[in-house]
Amino acid sequence: xxxxxxxxxxxxxxxxxxxxxxxxxxxxxxxxxxxxxxxxxxxxxxxxxxxxxxxxxxxxxxxxxxxxxxxxxxxxxxxxxxxxxxxxxxxxxxxxxxxxxxxxxxxxxxxxxxxxxxxxxxxxxxxxxxxxxxxxxxxxxxxxxxxxxxxxxxxxxxxxxxxxxxxxxxxxxxxxxxxxxxxxxxxxxxxxxxxxxxxxxxxx
Numbered sequence: 437x438x439x440x441x442x443x444x445x446x447x448x449x450x451x452x453x454x455x456x457x458x459x460x461x462x463x464x465x466x467x468x469x470x471x472x473x474x475x476x477x478x479x480x481x482x483x484x485x486x487x488x489x490x491x492x493x494x495x496x497x498x499x500x501x502x503x504x505x506x507x508x509x510x511x512x513x514x515x516x517x518x519x520x521x522x523x524x525x526x527x528x529x530x531x532x533x534x535x536x537x538x539x540x541x542x543x544x545x546x547x548x549x550x551x552x553x554x555x556x557x558x559x560x561x562x563x564x565x566x567x568x569x570x571x572x573x574x575x576x577x578x579x580x581x582x583x584x585x586x587x588x589x590x591x592x593x594x595x596x597x598x599x600x601x602x603x604x605x606x607x608x609x610x611x612x613x614x615x616x617x618x619x620x621x622x623x624x625x626x627x628x629x630x631x632x633x634x635x636x637x638x639x640x
Contacts (some may be wrong), residue, residue, distance in 0.1 A: 442469040449475070450630050450633070451476050451520050451521050452476065452520070452521065453477075453478060453479075453481060453517070453524070453610050454466060454477055454479075454481070454488075455483075455523065455524070456482055456488035456526045457482060457483055457493065457529040457530075460486065460488030461488075461615065462618060462622055464491055465623055466623065468490065476485065478497075478517060479516075479527075480500070481500045482499065482500070482502070483502045483504070483529060485501070488500075509533035510523070512533070513536060521630070522543055522629060523543055523555065525584060527547075528640075529561075532544065544584040545581055545584065545594065546582055547579060548579065548589050549580075549618060550569065550580065551578040552596075554598070556590070557589055558588055563608050566611045569607075570601065570607050577600075578596055578614065579596065579618040579621055580595070580596045581621050594629070597621045
């Protein structure tokens with residue numbers, strides 16, 4: 437039995453479902469810290485074949501690929517186990533249907549490579565964000581972890597990390613620096629939310 441499979445049998449565990457569409461860099465950041473966080477990644481959900489799938493397979497993490505010919509909301513609601521404590525969108529491209537956001541209210545988080553609410557919304561992803569930041573001559577760039585609602589990058593902010601823009605860099609290079617901070621910020625946010633949930637359970 438793999439170590440990940442063994443972890444899946446722990447009682448009182450904090451279960452994560454991760455949704456991804458790309459290479460899985462943020463997903464890997466969670467994998468690398470899951471022992472420190474004392475969390476279990478129970479499933480990876482993807483909307484297309486992508487690099488994150490290989491990372492999941494290497495760890496023995498179950499993978500579920502969505503089918504765009506069906507109802508996206510129903511597929512997601514069916515694929516996410518009810519014992520999930522937190523759903524992490526780690527470079528997941530589809531906009532979540534309102535029904536999913538409502539069912540998992542304040543249980544879904546997302547990362548974004550800007551200091552929201554600036555440079556968020558439709559079309560603001562990848563290097564486009566840093567191009568916009570540098571074009572506007574901003575002094576600071578950064579990243580945000582926020583709750584997901586039915587809007588695009590409009591949910592309540594959980595944590596942010598600010599870095600100073602170095603104009604000797606290209607937007608692509610700036611994006612690389614922001615992404616490294618995004619990896620760390622995502623782990624910090626998961627740790628914070630896990631601690632918050634534990635505190636709430638003690639109060640109840």
